[in-house]
Amino acid sequence: MKILVLSLLRLGDVILHRELAQSLKNEYPGAQIDFVIDDQFRAVKELIPEVSKWHQIPRLRWQKILVERKQSPARAKFELQKMVADIGAESYDLVLNATHSRFSARLMDLISAKKKIGAQMINGKVGTASNRWQQYLNENFSGDGRSRFHYLELLHRSLEISFTVPRRRNQKKDSIYLQVLTSDEKKNWGLNRYFELFGRLRAQFPEKRIRVLCSPAEKKQVQNFFSEEDIFCVDLLSLQKSLVKAELLITGDTSVQHLAAQVGCRTLSLFLGSADPVKTAPWNQGARILSAQSPCFPCRHSDPCSQRSHLCAESIPVGEVLRSASRILLNLKEERHQEQEVKVQQRHFFIENLENPELDARVEQLAWSFYLSREPGVSFLPLASSAQDLMRDLGPHFVLSDFEQSYHRAQEFQMGLEEMQRRIRLLQQCVLQKDPKKAFQAQRLLVRAGLQKLTLQVGPLSDSLARLNFAMTRSPQDHFILLKELRAGLEQALELAHIRLQIFAHLQSLMKGGQDGRRVYELNQEHSIET
Amino acid sequence: MAEQNRISWTTLSSGLQVPSRDGRFLCSQRDPQREAQNWMDMHRQFCTFGDVIVVMGLGAGFHLDLLLKEFSTLRVDVIELCPVLIESWTEKNPDAKDRVNFLSSSDLSEFELVKQKMPVILDYRPAQWGLEGQYQRIFEFLLGGDVSIKNIAQDLSVNDQSLDAKTWRALEELVQ
Numbered sequence: 001m002k003i004l005v006l007s008l009l010r011l012g013d014v015i016l017h018r019e020l021a022q023s024l025k026n027e028y029p030g031a032q033i034d035f036v037i038d039d040q041f042r043a044v045k046e047l048i049p050e051v052s053k054w055h056q057i058p059r060l061r062w063q064k065i066l067v068e069r070k071q072s073p074a075r076a077k078f079e080l081q082k083m084v085a086d087i088g089a090e091s092y093d094l095v096l097n098a099t100h101s102r103f104s105a106r107l108m109d110l111i112s113a114k115k116k117i118g119a120q121m122i123n124g125k126v127g128t129a130s131n132r133w134q135q136y137l138n139e140n141f142s143g144d145g146r147s148r149f150h151y152l153e154l155l156h157r158s159l160e161i162s163f164t165v166p167r168r169r170n171q172k173k174d175s176i177y178l179q180v181l182t183s184d185e186k187k188n189w190g191l192n193r194y195f196e197l198f199g200r201l202r203a204q205f206p207e208k209r210i211r212v213l214c215s216p217a218e219k220k221q222v223q224n225f226f227s228e229e230d231i232f233c234v235d236l237l238s239l240q241k242s243l244v245k246a247e248l249l250i251t252g253d254t255s256v257q258h259l260a261a262q263v264g265c266r267t268l269s270l271f272l273g274s275a276d277p278v279k280t281a282p283w284n285q286g287a288r289i290l291s292a293q294s295p296c297f298p299c300r301h302s303d304p305c306s307q308r309s310h311l312c313a314e315s316i317p318v319g320e321v322l323r324s325a326s327r328i329l330l331n332l333k334e335e336r337h338q339e340q341e342v343k344v345q346q347r348h349f350f351i352e353n354l355e356n357p358e359l360d361a362r363v364e365q366l367a368w369s370f371y372l373s374r375e376p377g378v379s380f381l382p383l384a385s386s387a388q389d390l391m392r393d394l395g396p397h398f399v400l401s402d403f404e405q406s407y408h409r410a411q412e413f414q415m416g417l418e419e420m421q422r423r424i425r426l427l428q429q430c431v432l433q434k435d436p437k438k439a440f441q442a443q444r445l446l447v448r449a450g451l452q453k454l455t456l457q458v459g460p461l462s463d464s465l466a467r468l469n470f471a472m473t474r475s476p477q478d479h480f481i482l483l484k485e486l487r488a489g490l491e492q493a494l495e496l497a498h499i500r501l502q503i504f505a506h507l508q509s510l511m512k513g514g515q516d517g518r519r520v521y522e523l524n525q526e527h528s529i530e531t
Numbered sequence: 532m533a534e535q536n537r538i539s540w541t542t543l544s545s546g547l548q549v550p551s552r553d554g555r556f557l558c559s560q561r562d563p564q565r566e567a568q569n570w571m572d573m574h575r576q577f578c579t580f581g582d583v584i585v586v587m588g589l590g591a592g593f594h595l596d597l598l599l600k601e602f603s604t605l606r607v608d609v610i611e612l613c614p615v616l617i618e619s620w621t622e623k624n625p626d627a628k629d630r631v632n633f634l635s636s637s638d639l640s641e642f643e644l645v646k647q648k649m650p651v652i653l654d655y656r657p658a659q660w661g662l663e664g665q666y667q668r669i670f671e672f673l674l675g676g677d678v679s680i681k682n683i684a685q686d687l688s689v690n691d692q693s694l695d696a697k698t699w700r701a702l703e704e705l706v707q
Binding site: 059061062063064065066067068069070071072073074075076077078080081084101102103106107109110124 | 574576577580581646649650651652653654673674675678679680683689694695697698699700701702704705706707
């Protein structure tokens with residue numbers, strides 16, 4: 001079997017796509033996996049041995065040909081067609097688009113293969129046949145959207161590839177690496193803080209070798225704080241080899257954290273600025289994270305920092321990073337304890353400085369997961385068992401009243417949506433009966449007000465409502481289309497709200513069965529020990 | 532005498548000879564070698580884009596000297612509408628004649644063969660002074676008309692699902 005993966009994003013993403021190649025190898029043993037990448041990032045070729053053949057797109061060159069007009073645009077067309085013909089000659093059984101961009105969707109259109117999965121052009125828009133996960137990926141990873149799922153989870157699910165988050169641990173204790181800069185100023189913790197951490201780590205672990213990682217472009221800046229002998233400035237392949245033997249990497253949200261996770265080096269990542277651990281935590285069971293505690297975190301990727309000082313970095317003291325690093329370095333015995341914490345988080349990573357898991361966010365993630373995976377026509381969802389798992393994972397953090405409050409909020413929200421559905425039906429009737437303009441406007445205002453209220457009310461479900469709300473701010477030429485969109489959106493929101501309410505109902509009854517969260521947690525613990 | 536041949540030569544204090552047309556210099560009169568170096572720095576990246584390189588405008592030819600020196604296996608088509616300048620440069624560089632093909636006709640059909648090879652076109656504007664219109668016509672002919680990718684994509688019919696149409700649409704996404 002021959003499989004082609006379009007991986008046309010940036011360096012870090014292509015490195016992450018190695019996980020995809022590994023999952024494909026597991027799912028299709030013996031298959032040949034080939035990648036299409038942007039030739040600017042050809043350095044990754046040596047890092048991903050699972051890939052047999054690399055097709056490189058000279059994106060930058062084509063852009064220059066098309067923009068700078070030094071050569072006929074026919075040259076770019078000729079080259080692209082040649083590349084497509086070369087790819088076609090490989091007769092791929094399966095082509096997967098792991099890139100959610102318009103260019104990659106157009107490329108999918110051009111490539112012939114027995115089966116294609118992933119974003120393609122549908123009626124002039126980037127779309128997908130029926131996969132809700134793909135739609136979610138497109139909507140939440142193309143811009144500054146927030147996501148409830150890790151990028152790789154979304155990618156696997158949207159491309160219909162089964163996966164497990166691996167558990168990789170190297171047993172080497174060669175060095176501790178600090179990667180002190182990221183490509184984004186907002187994500188930097190600060191060289192002065194890393195300098196202090198370096199000194200304190202060295203004092204606490206005098207027998208360990210501590211090295212400061214940087215790229216050649218960053219070296220001058222890093223030299224202002226660290227001596228030449230402590231600086232480790234190498235290419236990606238050498239770095240990968242070094243990380244195989246490393247004991248710990250302390251870093252920001254960088255591609256190096258993924259490189260480390262892939263070779264089993266333990267990581268402690270500082271997520272600051274726009275870095276969102278839910279989206280891009282290292283793909284390794286038990287990855288440790290310290291996330292910023294400032295109210296503006298995480299901010300939008302494209303916006304500059306809005307604060308006078310870098311609150312994100314200030315919210316993580318050096319002592320806290322040292323404590324977390326020490327626990328990792330010293331406490332191999334505590335691994336079991338750590339795993340328990342990971343379970344409480346119900347994620348593959350553990351945010352060290354997050355005190356309590358957020359109930360609503362966790363339920364929301366579960367509800368979305370059911371909603372996105374739901375096959376058309378399937379009515380039964382195994383909500384009860386998932387609610388029980390969730391209850392066990394939440395542990396002793398909640399009491400009955402928390403669940404009751406959340407249940408009531410969810411119920412109120414669902415009723416609000418139903419009311420909104422009624423209003424939209426009225427609005428549609430106005431349009432159909434060609435009511436006077438004033439009646440239409442009045443109905444329209446009611447709908448908008450209702451949507452705004454719901455958006456404020458629901459918190460976690462606000463994304464989909466915000467989209468509906470935005471639709472109402474437009475001045476549509478064709479009201480039918482707008483209302484159709486609104487109704488479709490509302491139906492989706494209702495489906496989601498229904499799932500959510502059911503989960504809360506299950507949680508509530510489970511909680512009533514015990515006396516409080518602690519009791520249920522303990523009962524479940526006893527049960528799991530007995531089994 | 533044809534307009535393009537009204538060339539006079541000036542010897543600079545550095546000893547270099549530079550041409551002018553109707554009193555206007557066809558390269559820098561202060562430091563032509565530095566100017567050629569700047570041109571080279573600007574165009575170096577494009578020299579690896581294709582197999583066929585066209586230089587539009589010769590002037591004193593210092594930029595061509597650098598180009599041939601830096602890319603020692605490169606073959607170049609040079610479009611220079613003034614035969615006097617071609618003669619002068621060829622006399623000074625007898626060894627380079629195998630690597631440089633001069634084209635000096637203003638008849639567009641003469642450029643058909645070059646056009647088909649979709650060359651990389653490197654403009655040297657100072658040497659085009661006084662004949663800009665003619666050079667522009669040749670430039671646009673070689674590029675396949677004064678078309679931008681936006682115009683090409685806009686002209687495609689929505690229903691056109693041919694390979695060419697799909698390819699142009701894909702390329703248009705790269706410059707959004």
